[in-house]
Amino acid sequence: MVDIATRVYNHKWKIDPIVRSLIDNDFYKLLMCQSVFRNRPDTNVTFSLINRSKQIRLADLIDEGELREQLDHVRGLSLSRGESTWLRGNTFYGKRQMFRSDFMEFLEGLRLPAYHLEKRDGQYELTFEGRWPEVMLWEIPALAILMELRSRAVLKDMGRFELQVLYAQAMTRLWEKVQHLRNLPDLRIADFGTRRRHSFLWQDWCVQAMIEGLGDRFTGTSNCLIAMHRDIEAIGTNAHELPMVNAALAEDDTALRRAPYDVLADWHDEHEGNLRIILPDTYGTRGFLEQAPDWLAGWTGIRIDSGDPATGAETAISWWKSRGEDPRNKLIIFSDGLDVDKIAQLHHQFHGRVKVSFGWGTLLTNDFRGLVPGDGLAPFSLVCKAVAANGQPTVKLSDNPAKAMGPADEVERYKRVFGVGQQTASEVVV
Amino acid sequence: MVDIATRVYNHKWKIDPIVRSLIDNDFYKLLMCQSVFRNRPDTNVTFSLINRSKQIRLADLIDEGELREQLDHVRGLSLSRGESTWLRGNTFYGKRQMFRSDFMEFLEGLRLPAYHLEKRDGQYELTFEGRWPEVMLWEIPALAILMELRSRAVLKDMGRFELQVLYAQAMTRLWEKVQHLRNLPDLRIADFGTRRRHSFLWQDWCVQAMIEGLGDRFTGTSNCLIAMHRDIEAIGTNAHELPMVNAALAEDDTALRRAPYDVLADWHDEHEGNLRIILPDTYGTRGFLEQAPDWLAGWTGIRIDSGDPATGAETAISWWKSRGEDPRNKLIIFSDGLDVDKIAQLHHQFHGRVKVSFGWGTLLTNDFRGLVPGDGLAPFSLVCKAVAANGQPTVKLSDNPAKAMGPADEVERYKRVFGVGQQTASEVVV
Structure with a gap:
């Protein structure tokens, strides 16, 4: 029996949104957001997309219009009543009222800030700039959108x-x-x-x-x-x-x-x-x-x-x-x-x-390795990181120099300050 | 969106029929049926279910009431107009009108004859007796019903x-x-x-x-x-x-x-x-x-x-x-x-x-080997064979003595008549 109503409903979708909820996001982002909201609410930060797998030319694979539609959709999201109730009423790590009232009010009023998108050398330059507690919530939805648009691009011609x-x-x-x-x-x-x-x-x-x-x-x-x-x-x-x-x-x-x-x-x-x-x-x-x-x-x-x-x-x-x-x-x-x-x-x-x-x-x-010709669904190393704070560049060293990021002179300064000696590089797959 | 009509329709099923069409049957049965209908229409035959895998105790696995419901459902089937059109109008093996008009009229009027069902030693004794061109069409649906009821019995408690x-x-x-x-x-x-x-x-x-x-x-x-x-x-x-x-x-x-x-x-x-x-x-x-x-x-x-x-x-x-x-x-x-x-x-x-x-x-x-505990879905050797014709037992020797069937003295007679010497037995899995 064909469900005509469902079919008609599906045909009416302007887009098929990838991220449909503000809390389709990692729990630690909310925890950190609360911490930032309390301790550093007015810090201006820039988050930036970084594709460490340069051979995946995202801007060739993913249509810019579709990417903008998905990002715009996220900007239209706000916390639903049920989601708010869950965050306020649920027990997290055994604790009730993990999220304070002032933070919940902030979250209930939140819309994600603007994004900046450009194409360069087959990649997307996607950045988010503004108040830290707002901008930081873009990281996960931005990554999830790019990953799923890439999946869709590969799947779209399959029967x-x-x-x-x-x-x-x-x-x-x-x-x-x-x-x-x-x-x-x-x-x-x-x-x-x-x-x-x-x-x-x-x-x-x-x-x-x-x-x-x-x-x-x-x-x-x-x-x-x-x-x-x-x-x-x-x-x-x-x-x-x-x-x-x-x-x-x-x-x-x-x-x-x-x-x-x-x-x-x-x-x-x-x-x-x-x-x-x-x-x-x-x-x-x-x-x-x-x-x-x-x-x-x-x-x-x-x-x-x-x-x-x-x-x-x-x-x-x-x-x-x-x-x-x-x-x-x-x-x-x-x-x-x-x-x-x-x-x-x-x-x-x-x-x-x-x-x-x-x-x-x-x-x-995301383990679809080897399942489509040319391994087009293999996962790759895409991150979205804070690259600047109040105009100062950020630096990350980590225990794998292949994951280091930041301007070269600052990386050297941080290595000196933190006494980081020789490190062993290992390949970053995901 | 829940399709309420489909749900209600599903709930109304008295049974979920396994065989829903007279032509959910093997093509060669129809070809042979036409041949028998022409050459030996009045032969009285008995077909009988034979489970060569005795360790599969079908009568313990499959509810007798459900089996009767499925068999009764098949007795209620008749050729639909679309099926008749397809048999009459289609090309088989490059030939038009493979099925003669008199045979098609017989098939259009056909209902499958009665069955006889008993339990013995954990197995079902299922026999069909009557005119050859009618009885012979039971073989495939009877086997398919038993195989699928066995699958359903194994699957019924799975989530x-x-x-x-x-x-x-x-x-x-x-x-x-x-x-x-x-x-x-x-x-x-x-x-x-x-x-x-x-x-x-x-x-x-x-x-x-x-x-x-x-x-x-x-x-x-x-x-x-x-x-x-x-x-x-x-x-x-x-x-x-x-x-x-x-x-x-x-x-x-x-x-x-x-x-x-x-x-x-x-x-x-x-x-x-x-x-x-x-x-x-x-x-x-x-x-x-x-x-x-x-x-x-x-x-x-x-x-x-x-x-x-x-x-x-x-x-x-x-x-x-x-x-x-x-x-x-x-x-x-x-x-x-x-x-x-x-x-x-x-x-x-x-x-x-x-x-x-x-x-x-x-x-x-039917290759579900190893996919459920106890290998309960592994295929097994179930057949449904003509065991008698006009009161005389049938014999099959084949090239594998493990597949031989018929009364022992008749098997010996056939071996003598057909000059069958030593044969090599091999295991019959399916």
Whole structure:
């Protein structure tokens, strides 16, 4: 029986919006946004799209008009009553009223600010400039839109049957991964795959696969909208943008050296328990931990997001021991470029020595590798980062020089200030 | 948008019928039916269900009430106007008006006769008795019903998500098989999988996968309804029941010895070209060919349906040569227990030496092996055969003693009459 009403409704869509909700966004962006809204509300920042996979010529693949339609659609979004109710009433990390009333009022009134879009050398230059608490919420929807428009560009000439087979193959692949993960005792794993997902509907399916296949071992999703719809935990703490922007605002080298710790001092005031997670790699993990104040050793855990993950975890364990902490009470969250084999390997290596958790991103929500001719759906490394704050350029070093960003002279200055020596480069796939 | 009308309609179904059309049946049954209708219309035959996989206790798996509902539904079917038009107006094997008017009138008035159903030792005893041209049309729907009720019994407790993953896996598996077959030059392959299909919808999907993936190399389907819906060729010629019933009716050993050839003499009068396919194994291929009259060597091809297929094909090639025929003008159709590896192997061995074609059955339309716990969806060997004709038991020997059927003394008599010596047994999986 043909549902004529549905067909007519579908034909009436002006566009098929990719991001349909302000909270189709990562939970940690909201947490950080609240922190920024309290501590640095008037900072002017610029976020910029950076495609680290230059061979993917996005401006050739994606129609500019379609991209503008999708971005404009996001500018028209505002928090719905149900979404507001969920943010105000829900328990996050065991805590009620995680979001303060003044912040919720800000969020309820928010519309995302303007964007600036140009084509250059087959790539899009997409930037967002304005007040930090507003601009920062563009990162995830901008990335998700570009990733999904690229998927759509590749899929648009495929027939109904080919599409069915494609998704059957992707489902089968993911289900095999989930079955593999079932074998890991005491696994704790979450979906961190919003930003580079194949599509919204596919991420939603992936989350359901994790719920069905892993039960309690699946701890939740970074995506607030999916967490709300699927009635699971929203997951995430903080990211590099906090130390990056604060470092850029430092007036001299002394202030710069202190900036990453000052940010965490603010966080310490606001949060406790499993939200006290250190992201130590912004300017080199080793130096960060060596210089860290003792109260940071009391935090719950460390997230490893660049460099060799096993090395990073061993560094963290040694550091805790050197500060008189028992690593078995500490949490390590792996979140960089994970797939099942690496997850299993890290789990075996660290399970029992420390609490282990995984934030599985791109290869959870966008593994279509090898499924179309020319591998046109393979994931690639697209980011959207704070590149300036109050006119000062930001710098990120991380534990992998291939991920470093910022003007060359500033990168050198930061390396000197933070005492970063020789680093080992590894390929950045996603 | 919920389509309320569809939901209400679905809820109104008394049963979900498995066989919804009289022509959801194999094409060769209709061809043979026309032949029987002309030559032996008043023969009384008994067809009986035989489960060669005793470990599958069908009567424990399948509810008797549901089975009766499905069988009763088939008894209520009659040829629709569109189906009749298609049979009368379509071209089969390049020929118009394949079905004569008197036969079409018989078919248009036909309702399938009564069945007899009992449970014994965890199995169903299901028999059909009556006039041959009517009873013979029960074989395929009876098998398809039992196979699909077994599938439904295994699937009934699975959740929506599990089902989606199951079919995604089965689709992926079939698509990989199709991709594998694409590599075989000049492949000719048809769907012969109606009788032991997982379900009607699944067979229909498999046919679409073959159309999409193989194009012209996919020559058609044995299933008339699917051939009509998908606008492809209906495929098939004749089967063991013709020699079996005619042999059972033979009055003495001399008549018995002649019976398999008499049947083909009738066929010779009715059909030409690609419909002149010898099925030589009913009472042993070697003896059948040695004793065959010369006009049979002029036929288009031979179908290999039991025993080692390569040996059978070599026997056929030698026979053609011994009769002065060029095997390169002859067609060999392999149709027994095929899967892609065996297809590829036979294709490589015989491609160029003879025209080769494949009738791919159970492992095309019912390969869910290993996809549910306990392998509850693995295909098994269920047949429905003519076991008596005018009160005389039928006998089948074939080229594999594991497939022999009939009373022991009659089997011995047939072996003697047809000069069947030592045979090699091989396992019957499907």
